[in-house]
Amino acid sequence: xxxxxxxxxxxxxxxxxxxxxxxxxxxxxxxxxxxxxxxxxxxxxxxxxxxxxxxxxxxxxxxxxxxxxxxxxxxxxxxxxxxxxxxxxxxxxxxxxxxxxxxxxxxxxxxxxxxxxxxxxxxxxxxxxxxxxxxxxxxxxxxxxxxxxxxxxxxxxxxxxxxxxxxxxxxxxxxxxxxxxxxxxxxxxxxxxxxxxxxxxxxxxxxxxxxxxxxxxxxxxxxxxxxxxxxxxxxxxxxxxxxxxxxxxxxxxxxxxxxxxxxxxxxxxxxxxxxxxxxxxxxxxxxxxxxxxxxxxxxxxxxxxxxxxxxxxxxxxxxxxxxxxxxxxxxxxxxxxxxxxxxxxxxxxxxxxxxxxxxxxxxxxxxxxxxxxxxxxxxxxxxxxxxxxxxxxxxxxxxxxxxxxxxxxxxxxxxxxxxxxxxxxxxxxxxxxxxxxxxxxxxxxxxxxxxxxxxxxxxxxxxxxxxxxxxxxxxxxxxxxxxxxxxxxxxxxxxxxxxxxxxxxxxxxxxxxxxxxxxxxxxxxxxxxxxxxxxxxxxxxxxxxxxxxxxxxxxxxxxxxxxxxxxxxxxxxxxxxxxxxxxxxxxxxxxxxxxxxxxxxxxxxxxxxxxxxxxxxxxxxxxxxxxxxxxxxxxxxxxxxxxxxxxxxxxxxxxxxxxxxxxxxxxxxxxxxxxxxxxxxxxxxxxxxxxxxxxxxxxxxxxxxxxxxxxxxxxxxxxxxxxxxxxxxxxxxxxxxxxxxxxxxxxxxxxxxxxxxxxxxxxxxxxxxxxxxxxxxxxxxxxxxxxxxxxxxxxxxxxxxxxxxxxxxxxxxxxxxxxxxxxxxxxxxxxxx
Numbered sequence: 146x147x148x149x150x151x152x153x154x155x156x157x158x159x160x161x162x163x164x165x166x167x168x169x170x171x172x173x174x175x176x177x178x179x180x181x182x183x184x185x186x187x188x189x190x191x192x193x194x195x196x197x198x199x200x201x202x203x204x205x206x207x208x209x210x211x212x213x214x215x216x217x218x219x220x221x222x223x224x225x226x227x228x229x230x231x232x233x234x235x236x237x238x239x240x241x242x243x244x245x246x247x248x249x250x251x252x253x254x255x256x257x258x259x260x261x262x263x264x265x266x267x268x269x270x271x272x273x274x275x276x277x278x279x280x281x282x283x284x285x286x287x288x289x290x291x292x293x294x295x296x297x298x299x300x301x302x303x304x305x306x307x308x309x310x311x312x313x314x315x316x317x318x319x320x321x322x323x324x325x326x327x328x329x330x331x332x333x334x335x336x337x338x339x340x341x342x343x344x345x346x347x348x349x350x351x352x353x354x355x356x357x358x359x360x361x362x363x364x365x366x367x368x369x370x371x372x373x374x375x376x377x378x379x380x381x382x383x384x385x386x387x388x389x390x391x392x393x394x395x396x397x398x399x400x401x402x403x404x405x406x407x408x409x410x411x412x413x414x415x416x417x418x419x420x421x422x423x424x425x426x427x428x429x430x431x432x433x434x435x436x437x438x439x440x441x442x443x444x445x446x447x448x449x450x451x452x453x454x455x456x457x458x459x460x461x462x463x464x465x466x467x468x469x470x471x472x473x474x475x476x477x478x479x480x481x482x483x484x485x486x487x488x489x490x491x492x493x494x495x496x497x498x499x500x501x502x503x504x505x506x507x508x509x510x511x512x513x514x515x516x517x518x519x520x521x522x523x524x525x526x527x528x529x530x531x532x533x534x535x536x537x538x539x540x541x542x543x544x545x546x547x548x549x550x551x552x553x554x555x556x557x558x559x560x561x562x563x564x565x566x567x568x569x570x571x572x573x574x575x576x577x578x579x580x581x582x583x584x585x586x587x588x589x590x591x592x593x594x595x596x597x598x599x600x601x602x603x604x605x606x607x608x609x610x611x612x613x614x615x616x617x618x619x620x621x622x623x624x625x626x627x628x629x630x631x632x633x634x635x636x637x638x639x640x641x642x643x644x645x646x647x648x649x650x651x652x653x654x655x656x657x658x659x660x661x662x663x664x665x666x667x668x669x670x671x672x673x674x675x676x677x678x679x680x681x682x683x684x685x686x687x688x689x690x691x692x693x694x695x696x697x698x699x700x701x702x703x704x705x706x707x708x709x710x711x712x713x714x715x716x717x718x719x720x721x722x723x724x725x726x727x728x729x730x731x732x733x734x735x736x737x738x739x740x741x742x743x744x745x746x747x748x749x750x751x752x753x754x755x756x757x758x759x760x761x762x763x764x765x766x767x768x769x770x771x772x773x774x775x776x777x778x779x780x781x782x783x784x785x786x787x788x789x790x791x792x793x794x795x796x797x798x799x800x801x802x803x804x805x806x807x808x809x810x811x812x813x814x815x816x817x818x819x820x821x822x823x824x825x826x827x828x829x830x831x832x833x834x835x836x837x838x839x840x841x842x843x844x845x846x847x848x849x850x851x852x853x854x855x856x857x858x859x860x861x862x863x864x865x866x867x868x869x870x871x872x873x874x875x876x877x878x879x880x881x882x883x884x885x886x887x888x889x890x891x892x893x894x895x896x897x898x899x900x901x902x903x904x905x906x907x908x909x910x911x912x913x914x915x916x917x918x919x920x921x922x923x924x925x926x927x928x929x930x931x932x933x934x935x936x937x938x939x940x941x942x943x944x945x946x947x948x949x950x951x952x953x954x955x956x957x958x959x960x961x962x963x964x965x966x967x968x969x970x971x972x973x974x975x976x977x978x
Contacts, residue, residue: 149806151770155885159264167901168211168266170222172695183222183696184211185675185735187704187712188273190228190667191252193237196259197752198760198778198790199744203703205775206741206784206845208265210701212881213842215266216905222696223266224678226273227253230281231667232310232326235598239631245598249276259762263771264884266901271681275670276598280677282621283687284669285603287719289614290726292604296342297592299612303423303489304591305450306334311632312595313338318711322450331450335423336636339593339602339663343718347371347585349732350717358737360785366709372586376407377570379579381418381470381497383430384478400426402470402481405492405584408502409573410565412474413554414520415497416510418481419463422446423489430481432467439464439483446485454485461486461509472497473578474569475555484509490588500544507544517541521549526559590715592666597630597639599664607651607658616652622660638662671712672719675699675734687728694730702735705743713738739845742787744778749789760790772883773799779847779882801855802886804862805879809890812866827860827871832912838878839905847882854878869894874906921972922947924956940967947973 162168184207189200211223229249238245253274260267273280291297305314309329313336318325343350351371354364383400402418420427422443431439442464446454453459463484470481486505487496500510501519510517519541522529529552538553548562557565573579593602601622603615615622625646630639640662641647651658673687679696680688713735720734745751746758753759765774777798782788818824834857841850854875861871873894880887880900891900915936920943922930930952934943944965947953953975960977967973 158885158888176220191256203741209881224271225267229276278621281600305331341590341592343590363709377409378582384469409569411499414499414518416516417498419484421487421489421494424494430468435467522552523549593663595638602661605658610653698731699735706740745789769799780851832908835908923974943967
C-alpha cells in the first residue's frame with residue numbers, strides 16, 4: 146500500500162487555497178451578527194531566526210477553530226500580518242550592516258512562507274505590515290487624535306535608559322532591572338520624552354476588566370499594574386528653620402509637601418519625611434550646609450534603576466536635606482530626608498515616614514537613628530497596658546503594618562483602623578489640610594524612542610508657535626533615507642543628524658521649525674492593528690465604519706501571557722480613546738482572550754539557541770508533514786498548559802495520519818455492512834464521536850477531540866471495506882485538524898467542492914445514548930456488586946434487582962435494610978443498620 150505522500154499533497158492544496166482565495170472573508174449582509182466571528186492571533190514580530198515550533202501552536206488552534214466554524218455555517222474573519230517596527234529589527238540591522246527596511250522585508254517573506262507551509266486558513270488579502278507608510282499613516286493619525294485631546298504631551302523626565310540599545314524604555318519594558326529586549330542592565334537618564342496620558346483612563350481600564358472573558362491571572366496582572374488604592378492626600382507645610390532654632394532657608398518659606406497615604410490613621414506616627422531624588426523641591430529646600438552631600442547623593446541615585454532602588458533586600462541609603470516639615474496633625478517639626486527608595490513615578494514622589502508601621506521606613510529609621518512612634522496597637526483599648534503617664538511613648542520592639550486600634554493619636558485613640566482612617570480623613574478635610582483620594586500605581590506611558598526604525602511622530606517644534614501637529618494631508622510623515630541609523634550616545638535619535646529632514650517650516654505660521662526626532666515605540670503599531678484588518682486598503686480612514694460594525698469587536702484573541710500588561714493594556718487604552726471619539730463600536734477591543742501554553746524543549750526547558758533545544762518547524766514539515774505537526778501540537782495536552790516537545794509523540798500522530806491515508810485506499814461501499822450488528826455498533830460510536838469532537842472543538846479542547854477520532858478510526862480500520870456513511874463523516878471531522886489530508890481524502894470520495902466548504906457532520910442524539918449500562922451497587926457506601934440493565938431503567942426496578950444480587954445478599958444477611966437509594970443509570974446504595 147502506497148505511503149502517504151504528504152509533500153506533494155500539501156503543496157497541491159496550499160496552491161489551490163491560494164489560487165482560489167479560499168478563505169477570503171466578505172461582509173455578506175445576509176449573514177446575521179450572531180453567525181459572524183472575528184478570530185485573531187497575536188501577529189508575530191518577524192525576527193531573522195524565523196519560526197520555531199512554539200510559534201504555530203496558537204495559530205494551529207485558531208485555524209482549527211476557524212475551519213470548524215466555517216463548516217458550521219459561520220462567516221469568519223481570520224487575518225494575519227506583521228509587527229515590523231521596533232528595536233530588534235534595528236539592532237539586527239546594525240549588527241549586519243543592512244538597512245532595517247531590507248532585513249524586515251526579507252524576514253516577513255520568510256515568516257509568510259513558513260506560516261503558509263502549515264496550511265493556515267488566513268485571509269492573506271488583509272495582510273498588514275506596521276512598518277509600511279500606508280499603515281503607519283493611520284498610526285500617526287491616531288497619535289494626532291491623542292494629541293488633540295491632551296492625551297499626548299512632551300515632558301523632560303527621568304526614564305529607564307538602556308546603554309546598549311541607546312534608547313529610553315517604558316517601565317513595562319524593564320524586567321528585573323534589565324532591558325527586556327537585550328538584557329542589559331538599565332540606568333536612569335533625564336531626557337525629553339513624549340508621554341501618553343494613560344492614567345486618564347486608569348479607572349475605566351480597571352473596571353471594564355470585569356466584563357471580559359479573559360483568564361483571571363491576566364486580569365489580575367492588569368489590576369495589579371494599574372494598582373488602584375484609596376487613602377488621603379495630606380499637606381505638610383515646610384518650616385523655614387530647624388526643629389528649634391535651626392538655620393533659616395529663605396527659599397523654603399511658604400512651601401509645602403503634599404503626600405499620598407493609604408494609612409492616614411498613622412499620621413501621628415510620622416517622624417520624618419522622604420523625597421525622591423528627582424523631586425522638584427529638593428534643590429529649593431536643601432540648606433547650604435547640606436548642598437554638597439545632597440548633590441553627591443543625587444549623582445549616585447541617578448545610576449540606579451527603579452528595581453534596584455526598591456529592592457527590599459538592599460540596605461537603605463539617604464541624605465538629610467537640612468529642612469523640616471510640620472506634621473499637620475500635631476504640629477511637630479520633622480526632618481525631610483532624600484532617599485532613593487522613594488520613586489518620583491509613584492504618588493507625589495514624597496512620603497511621610499511611619500517607621501513603626503512600614504518595613505522600609507523602619508529599616509531607614511534604624512540606620513539613621515530617627516524616632517519610631519507606635520500609633521497602632523494589636524489589642525483593643527480594654528486589653529492594653531495603661532502606659533507610662535506623661536512620658537513619651539516607648540519605641541516598639543518590631544514593625545507591624547497590620548490593622549489594629551489607634552494609640553498615641555490624640556483624639557483618635559482607641560478607634561479601630563477602618564474607623565480611624567475615615568475619621569482622620571474627615572478631620573483633615575474639615576481643616577483644609579487634606580482630602581480623601583484615589584491613587585494608581587499606573588504611570589503615564591513613555592511613548593518616544595531615540596531610534597530610527599519606528600513611526601515618526603507627526604509634530605514640529607516652532608520657536609513662535611511651540612509644538613504644532615502636522616495636518617492630516619501631510620500624513621504619512623515617512624522616515625528619511627539614511628546611510629547611518631546607529632543611535633547616538635547623547636540620547637538623541639539618529640534622525641536628529643538628518644538636517645535636511647529635520648529642518649522644515651511650521652504648518653501654522655510658515656516660519657522655520659524642526660521636526661520631532663524621537664520615534665514611536667514598537668507598541669504603537671500593534672495598539673490598533675486588529676482594526677486595520679477590517680479594511681486594510683482604505684485610504685480615507687483607518688477602517689470604514691461599516692466594516693467595523695460588521696466584524697468588531699474581536700470575538701477570540703489568542704496569544705502568549707507575555708503580553709498581559711504591555712500590548713493588551715496599551716491596546717485597550719487606544720481603543721477606549723477611539724470609542725470616546727465615536728470611531729469604534731465597543732469600549733473593549735477583545736471580548737475573549739486565550740493564552741496558549743509554552744512548548745518547551747525535549748529537556749523541559751524553554752527553547753533557546755543557547756540551550757540547543759530549538760526545534761525548527763521546517764525540519765518537521767519536511768520529515769513528517771504539516772498536518773502531523775499541527776495534529777501533534779494539539780494532541781500534546783490542553784492548549785493553555787505548557788508541555789515539552791517529544792518527538793516520539795510526533796511519530797505516533799504521523800502514524801495515525803498514515804492509517805487514515807491507508808483507510809482512504811480501501812474499497813468504498815455505498816450500502817450497509819453484511820454484519821448489521823457490527824454496523825449498528827460502529828454507527829453508534831460514530832455519532833458519539835461526532836458529538837464529542839464537535840463539542841471539544843467548539844470549546845478548544847483539541848487534544849480530547851483528536852483522541853476521540855483515533856478511537857473511532859481504530860474500529861473503522863478493522864473493516865476490509867468502508868461504508869461511505871461511516872467513513873465520510875470522519876474525513877469531515879479530521880479536515881480542520883489535518884486540512885491537507887482532509888482535502889485529498891474528500892476529493893478521493895468524489896466531491897467536486899473542497900472539504901473546507903462542506904458542512905460539519907450532524908449526529909443523532911438517540912444514537913449517542915448508551916443502550917445498556919453497568920449499575921454499581923453499594924452497601925453502606927461500599928461497592929459490593931454490579932449488574933447490567935437497559936438504559937433508562939426505572940428506580941423501582943433497579944432497587945428490586947439490586948436486593949437480589951449475591952454480593953448484596955452476603956452483606957445484608959441478618960441485617961435490617963433501612964432504605965435503598967437508586968440513582969438511575971448510575972448506582973444503587975443499600976443502607977443497613
